[in-house]
Amino acid sequence: MTDLITPETSTSSHYLWGVARPHQIDDAELTEFIRAQSEKTFEEDKVMLAAQQRSLGETGGSTFPVPLKTDAGPIQARRLMEQLIEQEQALLSRAPAPAGTKPDTVS
Known part of the structure; x- marks a missing residue:
């Protein structure tokens, strides 16, 4: 099963x-x-x-209110994914615009 x-x-x-x-x-x-x-x-x-x-x-x-020992792996994986997402978002926010594109402008 x-x-x-x-x-x-x-x-x-x-x-x-x-x-x-x-x-x-x-x-x-x-x-x-x-x-x-x-x-x-x-x-x-x-x-x-x-x-x-x-x-x-x-x-x-985003967290379990009462984690059990058996939750250790999934909790660690969730925290790792959250860190990776934060790192990726930080990199994307600092990345220059691709060549041939115009940056967004606010009027």
Whole structure:
């Protein structure tokens, strides 16, 4: 079984899941049972994730209010991405206009 959450916007995500098995693959009844139980589990998760997003608010939040040890990697990755974005924006704000273009003027 696998599940994947990937951002869509700053306040929404796509939640993908799938199940594979190497045994009794011709058993349609077992296939339906596994699919239904997996869907039930992920629908329960979906309710929790939606509540979590509501608690973060419209901005999506940038930090977790109560980080756990298991959150260390994702928190570090988020901080690194924020730093890289800030560095890129700083470089772009200081970069000269490309040759052959006119700078923006204010009247």
